[in-house]
Amino acid sequence: MAEQRALTPRAEDFSAWYNEVVQRGELAGYTPVRGCMVIRPHGYAIWELMQKALDARFKETGHQNAYFPLFIPQSFLHREAEHVEGFAPETAVVTHGGGKELEEPLVVRPTSEAIIWPIMADWIQSYRDLPLLINQWANVVRWEMRTRLFLRTPEFLWQEGHTAHASQEDAQRETLLMLSVYRRFMEEWMAMPPLTGVKTEWDKFAGADRTYACEALMQDNWALQAGTSHNLGQNFARAFDVKYQTEDGSHEYVWSTSWGVSTRLIGGLVMSHSDDLGLVLPPKLAPIQAVIVPIYKSDEGRGQVLEAAEKLAGQLRDVVRVRLDDRDTVNPGAKYYEWEGKGVPVRLEIGPKDLEKGQVMAVKRFAPDPKARKVPIPDGEVRSRLTEMLDAMQNELLATAIKRREDNSHRGIDDYEEFKEIIATAGGFVYTGYCGTEECEASVKDETKATIRLMPDEDFRSDEIPAKCICGKKAEYEVVWARAY
Amino acid sequence: MAEQRALTPRAEDFSAWYNEVVQRGELAGYTPVRGCMVIRPHGYAIWELMQKALDARFKETGHQNAYFPLFIPQSFLHREAEHVEGFAPETAVVTHGGGKELEEPLVVRPTSEAIIWPIMADWIQSYRDLPLLINQWANVVRWEMRTRLFLRTPEFLWQEGHTAHASQEDAQRETLLMLSVYRRFMEEWMAMPPLTGVKTEWDKFAGADRTYACEALMQDNWALQAGTSHNLGQNFARAFDVKYQTEDGSHEYVWSTSWGVSTRLIGGLVMSHSDDLGLVLPPKLAPIQAVIVPIYKSDEGRGQVLEAAEKLAGQLRDVVRVRLDDRDTVNPGAKYYEWEGKGVPVRLEIGPKDLEKGQVMAVKRFAPDPKARKVPIPDGEVRSRLTEMLDAMQNELLATAIKRREDNSHRGIDDYEEFKEIIATAGGFVYTGYCGTEECEASVKDETKATIRLMPDEDFRSDEIPAKCICGKKAEYEVVWARAY
Numbered sequence: 005m006a007e008q009r010a011l012t013p014r015a016e017d018f019s020a021w022y023n024e025v026v027q028r029g030e031l032a033g034y035t036p037v038r039g040c041m042v043i044r045p046h047g048y049a050i051w052e053l054m055q056k057a058l059d060a061r062f063k064e065t066g067h068q069n070a071y072f073p074l075f076i077p078q079s080f081l082h083r084e085a086e087h088v089e090g091f092a093p094e095t096a097v098v099t100h101g102g103g104k105e106l107e108e109p110l111v112v113r114p115t116s117e118a119i120i121w122p123i124m125a126d127w128i129q130s131y132r133d134l135p136l137l138i139n140q141w142a143n144v145v146r147w148e149m150r151t152r153l154f155l156r157t158p159e160f161l162w163q164e165g166h167t168a169h170a171s172q173e174d175a176q177r178e179t180l181l182m183l184s185v186y187r188r189f190m191e192e193w194m195a196m197p198p199l200t201g202v203k204t205e206w207d208k209f210a211g212a213d214r215t216y217a218c219e220a221l222m223q224d225n226w227a228l229q230a231g232t233s234h235n236l237g238q239n240f241a242r243a244f245d246v247k248y249q250t251e252d253g254s255h256e257y258v259w260s261t262s263w264g265v266s267t268r269l270i271g272g273l274v275m276s277h278s279d280d281l282g283l284v285l286p287p288k289l290a291p292i293q294a295v296i297v298p299i300y301k302s303d304e305g306r307g308q309v310l311e312a313a314e315k316l317a318g319q320l321r322d323v324v325r326v327r328l329d330d331r332d333t334v335n336p337g338a339k340y341y342e343w344e345g346k347g348v349p350v351r352l353e354i355g356p357k358d359l360e361k362g363q364v365m366a367v368k369r370f371a372p373d374p375k376a377r378k379v380p381i382p383d384g385e386v387r388s389r390l391t392e393m394l395d396a397m398q399n400e401l402l403a404t405a406i407k408r409r410e411d412n413s414h415r416g417i418d419d420y421e422e423f424k425e426i427i428a429t430a431g432g433f434v435y436t437g438y439c440g441t442e443e444c445e446a447s448v449k450d451e452t453k454a455t456i457r458l459m460p461d462e463d464f465r466s467d468e469i470p471a472k473c474i475c476g477k478k479a480e481y482e483v484v485w486a487r488a489y
Numbered sequence: 490m491a492e493q494r495a496l497t498p499r500a501e502d503f504s505a506w507y508n509e510v511v512q513r514g515e516l517a518g519y520t521p522v523r524g525c526m527v528i529r530p531h532g533y534a535i536w537e538l539m540q541k542a543l544d545a546r547f548k549e550t551g552h553q554n555a556y557f558p559l560f561i562p563q564s565f566l567h568r569e570a571e572h573v574e575g576f577a578p579e580t581a582v583v584t585h586g587g588g589k590e591l592e593e594p595l596v597v598r599p600t601s602e603a604i605i606w607p608i609m610a611d612w613i614q615s616y617r618d619l620p621l622l623i624n625q626w627a628n629v630v631r632w633e634m635r636t637r638l639f640l641r642t643p644e645f646l647w648q649e650g651h652t653a654h655a656s657q658e659d660a661q662r663e664t665l666l667m668l669s670v671y672r673r674f675m676e677e678w679m680a681m682p683p684l685t686g687v688k689t690e691w692d693k694f695a696g697a698d699r700t701y702a703c704e705a706l707m708q709d710n711w712a713l714q715a716g717t718s719h720n721l722g723q724n725f726a727r728a729f730d731v732k733y734q735t736e737d738g739s740h741e742y743v744w745s746t747s748w749g750v751s752t753r754l755i756g757g758l759v760m761s762h763s764d765d766l767g768l769v770l771p772p773k774l775a776p777i778q779a780v781i782v783p784i785y786k787s788d789e790g791r792g793q794v795l796e797a798a799e800k801l802a803g804q805l806r807d808v809v810r811v812r813l814d815d816r817d818t819v820n821p822g823a824k825y826y827e828w829e830g831k832g833v834p835v836r837l838e839i840g841p842k843d844l845e846k847g848q849v850m851a852v853k854r855f856a857p858d859p860k861a862r863k864v865p866i867p868d869g870e871v872r873s874r875l876t877e878m879l880d881a882m883q884n885e886l887l888a889t890a891i892k893r894r895e896d897n898s899h900r901g902i903d904d905y906e907e908f909k910e911i912i913a914t915a916g917g918f919v920y921t922g923y924c925g926t927e928e929c930e931a932s933v934k935d936e937t938k939a940t941i942r943l944m945p946d947e948d949f950r951s952d953e954i955p956a957k958c959i960c961g962k963k964a965e966y967e968v969v970w971a972r973a974y
Contacts, residue, residue: 045553068530102632147587
């Protein structure tokens with residue numbers, strides 16, 4: 005078939021490859037609205053699985069969902085000085101409504117702190133109302149000039165948690181709890197193991213005291229900021245006068261946090277696992293986990309094979325998300341190509357020969373050893389073997405991604421020439437000592453385009469940290485550098 | 490407690506009562522954004538249950554979710570003449586993005602036909618791609634001047650189905666299928682039995698060939714349009730050039746439909762069942778189906794009672810959505826008041842006396858016979874009796890609502906004086922013969938404020954239809970009139 009063109013290989017042009025994988029997998033596409041994307045059914049189904057897993061975890065940790073207005077009066081965005089500085093330049097602004105010019109323009113939310121806090125202030129009277137643990141699933145708009153599907157588009161979907169606490173310690177505990185929820189989700193569901201740590205002062209969320217982040221390494225050795233968790237201190241409480249009465253009757257500002265992940269995660273998923281044949285999905289996030297492709301030549305064979313395929317689908321339906329592709333208008337080869345491009349973890353082929361042998365041929369979309377992709381399974385064992393196969397694939401994808409991250413992590417670098425050489429050729433995460441000044445990062449960034457992704461948490465910190473920064477000054481702490489999306 | 494104020498009774502001021510029920514139930518509130526609401530956690534949890542039930546039914550009927558841009562280039566809205574006439578006057582318009590004036594203003598979607606069809610046009614080549622069955626869960630904005638929580642606010646949440654078909658018949662079948670999906674959901678989940686039927690030519694969706702609707706009767710005997718399903722003919726296909734190649738190789742415009750329900754349903758739910766004590770929820774849509782309230786006076790009693798309450802919660806957790814209210818800072822009376830206002834279907838009280846008797850006291854939020862609200866249940870039977878009780882309550886709410894609708898339906902009315910008398914006093918659904926002219930409805934509306942809600946489907950049509958319209962002319966068909974939200 006004419007459409008069965010090979011993708012641009014990753015090694016040749018990663019960016020072209022990425023776009024082709026997204027298009028071939030029918031995950032998303034551009035639209036007549038400049039830079040905005042449409043999330044197509046297969047891409048949206050992945051997002052739904054992500055939402056379900058995250059939402060369950062948010063609820064387990066005591067959060068409730070709510071929904072706040074899309075629009076923020078422009079003056080509200082200006083109440084927190086750093087916040088407006090960070091977000092005002094990239095807002096979309098509604099100036100007319102119902103045919104009339106508005107008295108005050110409304111900003112389409114780029115994030116919701118500036119509308120959530122004036123509203124939630126009314127929900128908080130006393131310490132008994134704390135902690136207040138709220139999450140919102142919503143669309144947000146940040147006017148971007150350079151756009152990429154899932155990674156950077158003016159509108160995207162996300163969740164934003166907003167919580168209020170009675171003490172600094174409680175807010176900090178929440179900030180770190182949600183960081184760990186994100187990390188576990190990325191590891192266990194996405195098989196995308198991120199580094200976690202804290203951002204520098206000048207790279208934190210506009211209005212935060214401290215920003216923690218998950219940074220994952222893509223196959224091109226660039227980093228992707230995949231989720232952030234912010235300790236907002238009392239900044240927004242002061243800006244919007246959010247106070248509570250303490251047990252002893254005094255009135256204090258609350259301590260707040262916010263945290264979010266977005267449809268950007270789908271871009272990270274693509275760049276973590278997909279190969280030159282197209283999309284590869286970890287089974288837990290695959291909308292279709294197994295596709296059954298019946299193979300027949302004659303009308304006579306067709307009946308028998310289809311009957312077996314339907315029986316198999318029936319047996320599997322309650323243990324995996326299975327799809328029987330019984331279209332008569334498409335040949336098996338074209339079906340293989342389509343489901344491969346959509347990242348279906350296991351293809352189950354049933355033909356006359358398989359019927360004779362009492363087996364099904366399972367073909368794995370991913371295997372650490374590519375020669376081990378085809379596995380015949382005896383009829384009676386498909387249910388158990390398939391679930392084992394999917395579990396194993398989930399684990400193998402994670403192990404492969406951890407190995408790739410570690411293989412591409414360069415620790416203990418203290419020589420700037422070596423640093424430049426790594427960034428320019430290998431890429432990856434480069435761990436160095438750091439003097440702690442903004443000027444140093446700015447100059448390294450100017451020359452190499454690498455930026456400080458984070459100061460690693462203790463889980464990722466090196467045993468020995470170089471005594472000097474790559475600029476030659478004394479190192480204050482360790483940081484991780486990378487080129488980043 | 491000071492907050493335990495009685496609500497304004499329904500009979501006294503239905504509108505004030507409605508607002509108080511919504512506020513007391515913590516379902517929603519107004520915000521600093523003119524007319525816009527915040528959906529609070531308890532209200533949002535109801536919406537999540539609605540979404541889950543509807544989404545499952547959409548998927549069972551072959552639909553897939555996707556996500557399209559929030560913004561519509563203004564010129565696109567103008568492509569379908571009737572569509573722009575209907576929606577342009579109530580749009581919110583983005584004129585600036587990223588600090589610059591846009592070359593073309595962007596409309597915040599009031600509904601998505603004008604952005605979905607130019608995008609989906611690319612997904613359709615041949616008859617093999619049809620039907621294309623898509624749904625979107627999203628926020629939309631329609632600039633409203635008179636606003637009411639859930640019923641009429643500038644921004645609301647909804648789902649909008651958009652489908653393309655190869656023939657007029659297929660599109661019509663889909664339109665009616667989704668109308669029946671809505672009707673069943675309203676009956677079986679919301680216990681809010683609607684009339685179904687078709688709208689008049691001048692009351693249909695802007696751009697549709699035919700609009701079908703679900704109209705439910707509220708307790709004040711006003712009608713609420715609760716869901717609509719539109720056969721769009723080839724109107725949008727022509728406007729956006731959406732064609733497919735037929736089996737014989739010619740090119741034809743597709744036939745399309747759209748259909749939607751919104752957070753307005755929550756308003757309908759409130760006005761269908763709630764009483765002068767506050768919210769009443771059908772168990773299937775109650776975020777908390779049973780609340781356990783432990784009752785104790787001394788610290789000694791506390792341990793025993795709490796232990797029994799926790800044990801009970803553990804026994805119930807996998808069969809109902811149960812909440813143990815073990816707050817020490819709130820007394821039992823205040824807890825009763827709070828959960829009553831939030832519409833929790835069953836309260837389970839456990840005190841020292843109940844422990845002695847080996848029972849739990851169940852108190853139903855709704856019972857056809859108010860004297861039968863309190864029911865002691867022996868310890869070992871709570872699981873089974875509680876689920877029976879919830880099922881029964883769901884059915885009783887539906888039966889009560891059907892009876893109320895029928896008691897307030899006036900059939901065979903052909904005298905205009907009688908019609909006016911009914912509308913002015915009793916209200917409800919008034920079935921009449923109808924001459925079929927727009928002028929007739931306009932003049933009746935001017936005088937009585939009643940409008941034609943729909944021409945009833947055969948399930949609701951009267952056995953005998955008056956020969957003449959209330960205007961005295963010959964009747965062409967039957968219609969149902971009501972005052973409406």
